[in-house]
Amino acid sequence: SDVLKIVDLHVSINDKPILRGVNLEMKRGETHALMGPNGSGKSTLGLVIMGHPNYEVTSGQILLNGEDVTDMEPNERARAGLFMAFQRPVAIPGVRMADFLRHATTNVRNPDRKEGEDLIPMREFRKEIKENMEQLQMDSEFARRYVNDGFSGGEMKRAEILQLAMLQPKFAILDETDSGLDADAVRLASQSINEIGHNKMGLLIITHHDKLLEHNPPNFTHVILGGKIVETGGKELAEELHEKGYERIRAQYPEAA
Numbered sequence: 001s002d003v004l005k006i007v008d009l010h011v012s013i014n015d016k017p018i019l020r021g022v023n024l025e026m027k028r029g030e031t032h033a034l035m036g037p038n039g040s041g042k043s044t045l046g047l048v049i050m051g052h053p054n055y056e057v058t059s060g061q062i063l064l065n066g067e068d069v070t071d072m073e074p075n076e077r078a079r080a081g082l083f084m085a086f087q088r089p090v091a092i093p094g095v096r097m098a099d100f101l102r103h104a105t106t107n108v109r110n111p112d113r114k115e116g117e118d119l120i121p122m123r124e125f126r127k128e129i130k131e132n133m134e135q136l137q138m139d140s141e142f143a144r145r146y147v148n149d150g151f152s153g154g155e156m157k158r159a160e161i162l163q164l165a166m167l168q169p170k171f172a173i174l175d176e177t178d179s180g181l182d183a184d185a186v187r188l189a190s191q192s193i194n195e196i197g198h199n200k201m202g203l204l205i206i207t208h209h210d211k212l213l214e215h216n217p218p219n220f221t222h223v224i225l226g227g228k229i230v231e232t233g234g235k236e237l238a239e240e241l242h243e244k245g246y247e248r249i250r251a252q253y254p255e256a257a
Ligand code: ADP
Pocket: 013, 018, 036, 037, 038, 039, 040, 041, 042, 043, 044, 045, 054, 177
């Protein structure tokens, strides 16, 4: 099966070291929770895996099925099967969800397509988006709205989940930290993620909501502190941290904190 492997990854931003030797291995079909106090490097890790230009990899590697993707452009990574939901998605007024998704889906599926060449045939695309929206219990009207334009937090989440369902990446990174969803929206999102993602992709979930992990129980929980993964466990570790916070972790790994 597909494997995403992070090897001794060191990352700086403006010459300030943020990640200090991260190792992580995920197989497709597994769910991993990434937890840690604010500022410990969770979002940085996700953004670096996706190739965000602000972050400099000073050493280490990101390997997808053994292939080094550390220096790939973000769109190449998307084609290779990596997906990240952004914490603060960008609005694209004038571009409807359906058109955006048709382009994104075409780009991921036909990596050799040149600019100006055909998109996925409309009939095929319509059928697929309709099936996905029905499964996710989304109103078909949603596909006609402009991307993220005036979307509520819950609607942004749904847009992201629809994207995930259409693109079917090998690995998806979901950074939930600041999403500001109410309890119902979180429940809906977590059920949907479970429906489309279960057993099909590798999920790296960065979250403070125990609801999300309740519907998507992690096979592994990683705790990051001061830019290092200091502990890895099962779902009981996520439960412990949700209940009791990071006091034990900070006390146990003072050199990282
Ligand atoms: P987390 O997601 O765990 O809260 P982040 O990855 O967002 O942590 O941040 C890790 C550290 O990197 C923090 O100290 C943060 O201030 C710093 N950092 C992140 N992004 C930037 C940036 N664009 N410029 C400067 N410092 C940053």
